[in-house]
Amino acid sequence: MLERGAVIYYSRGTEYFAEELREIRPQCDILVPRVFEKIYNEVMAKVKEMPEKKQKIFNWALSVGLQAAPYFMAAKRKPPLLAVKYAIANKLIFSKLKNALGLDRVICWGAAGAPLAKEIHDFFWAMNLQVRKGYGLTETSPVLAVDGSPKIRPIKSDGWICPFPETKIKIADDGEILAKGPQLMKGYLNKAEATKEMFTDDGWIKTGDIGVLDNEGYLKITDRKKDIIVTAGGKNIAPQVIEQRLLIHPFIEQIAIVGDARKYIVALIVPNFETLTQWAAAQGISAPSNEELVKHPDVRKKYETIVNEVNQEFGKVEQIKKFTLLPQQFTQETGELTPTLKIKRKVIQRKYAAIIEEMYKE
Secondary structure (H helix, E strand, O other): OOOOOOOOOOOOOHHHHHHHHHHHOOOEEEEOHHHHHHHHHHHHHHHHHOOHHHHHHHHHHHHHHHHHHHHHHOOOOOOHHHHHHHHHHHHHHHHHHHHHHOOOOOOEEEEOOOOOOHHHHHHHHHOOOOEEEEEEOHHHOOEEEEOOOOOOOOOOOOOOEEEOOOOEEEEOOOOEEEEEOOOOOOOOOOOHHHHHHHEOOOOOEEEEEEEEEOOOOOEEEEEEHHHOEEOOOOOEEOHHHHHHHHHOOOOEEEEEEEOOOOOOEEEEEEEOHHHHHHHHHHOOOOOOOHHHHHHOHHHHHHHHHHHHHHHOOOOHHHOEEEEEEOOOOOOOOOOOEOOOOOEOHHHHHHHOHHHHHHHOOO
16 A cells, blocks of 8 residues: 555544545555445445335345356356346446445455455355455465456355465364465564464464365465454364354344363354344334343343354254343453454353353253
């Protein structure tokens, strides 16, 4: 950005982000996946409020966009019939949606800091908004892998990215991603022990992330090594995969899954109170505060349905057996979130220890 002489804007925070997008109409953004999730959920919530006829038009346009997305990702020409359908979908829906959101000038978006769910990735590509995934560490300056050049290596959905030029990636026996390349740090200043711990004996940097490589050399990050849950039965569970699936749902704002050394996993769920309040009003549910709302039996049943539906997509040991709805959000100020909006699992486990213990009572 600096090299190209770009004007750089800094957001005041997530509560102002939608307003700032419309005001600035940026050409390029670098965002954490949680921001993409919030935009996606807000759009889909608004669609559900539309008259049935408009919903059908939107859903048709989205299905056309999803058919076109692989051609955009591979920089290939769309088949003639699909091209005609897409032109109509763009005129009726996508161009208007991009204008309304402040995305009409976007050339490229960068997504980094956590894995980006396939549904959300493909949703933006369906509007021909390039979402380029990236991965790395401060200690690797910072890029290790990115979405490649479409004409050389097609962009993939579901988190797959390509190692950066001159960068080697391999997976350790325990699943940790190891890397070598010219962008690796020499070491931490005046911290010889910490530097030694960061590298293998043969010079590969330890990323602290768990991932896999496919047979084409694409990398996929599945979780943080320190976040992996090992149940009492010795099963390894990657909580971020389950959390990402639930975060797509418009009724869920935040979620933290725990279960280390336990028989099963449980979840602390922060509802999307804007969506939940609207739903509750439509159901005739009266609750003057978030505390009362999350305790209402009908609200509880609604979230049981959501969790049970998502559980069907996972194996038995990965299914959430119990959950608690929280009346307040996790925040940076209270120490539960990192600056990139990732949850601090250990902090949450300490802070909500009593609630978690209650869920493990037989």
